[in-house]
Amino acid sequence: MNLPDYYAAMRQAAFLQLGQGQAELDPLLHSAATDTRRGLTLLARPPAAVAAAIEAVLADFRQIEPDQYYYPVSDLHLTVLSIISCYSGFTLDLINPADYQQAVRRIVESAKPFTIRFAGLTASPGAIIVQGFMVDEGLSELRNQVRAFFRHSELQQSIDQRYSIQTAHATVARFTTPLRDPARLMEKIRQYEHCFFGDFEVQDLELVYNDWYQRAGNTVLLEKYSLG
Secondary structure (H helix, E strand, O other), X not given: OOHHHHHHHHHHHHHHHHOOOOOOOOOOOOOOOOOOEEEEEEEEOOOHHHHHHHXXXXXXXXXXXXXXXXXXXXXXXXXXXXXXXXXXXOOHXXXXXXXXXXXXXXXXXXXOOEEEEEEEEEEEOOEEEEEEEEOOOHHHHHHHHHHHHHHOOOOOOOOOOOOOOOOOOEEEEEOOOOOOOHHHHHXXXXXXXXXXXXXXXXXXXXXXXXXXXXXXXXXXXXXXXXXX
């Protein structure tokens, strides 16, 4: 996949919709009491310096669209794979978490650290997204190893059932109310289209039980793994 072209096409398609006042609003983001969607995810966290650079840019967006939802530093993440995609009613007592912890432990035994570059912003009709690029093949190889293991496992999983993740992006804001000024928002996204947030080596992964938005308050860390 040519990621620069993919992100550019995403941005162009989103702008067509946003420019017509048709932002896709998330009606469940502020419905914590009734939103029971939960899942199981293998993820990585950007380091503090990269997260701070992202938050500095989001502060600029808050000035023009203060009513939208912006991810706090604690929730910023890169999804390696959604092992069980979030669905309503999923709870940890429906599985044996130790089986998944052991499975991921076996998978990552031979995995090496990999490098990700966060650079520039793109968008969807419902979100602002930091563009992520794979500097090496480590993330793709790890994802394929996880897919192969669970494909031949009897453990509950829904890998790739919604879509096959091939990027290294991070969603950093979601639209929850009509945009105050779509044109100004799009101009701001263009301003940061090539903003360099940083390169970072992923040395640790987390297996978490999470809600749809990876909010820290709803996240249970099952195990942390060191690569290499």
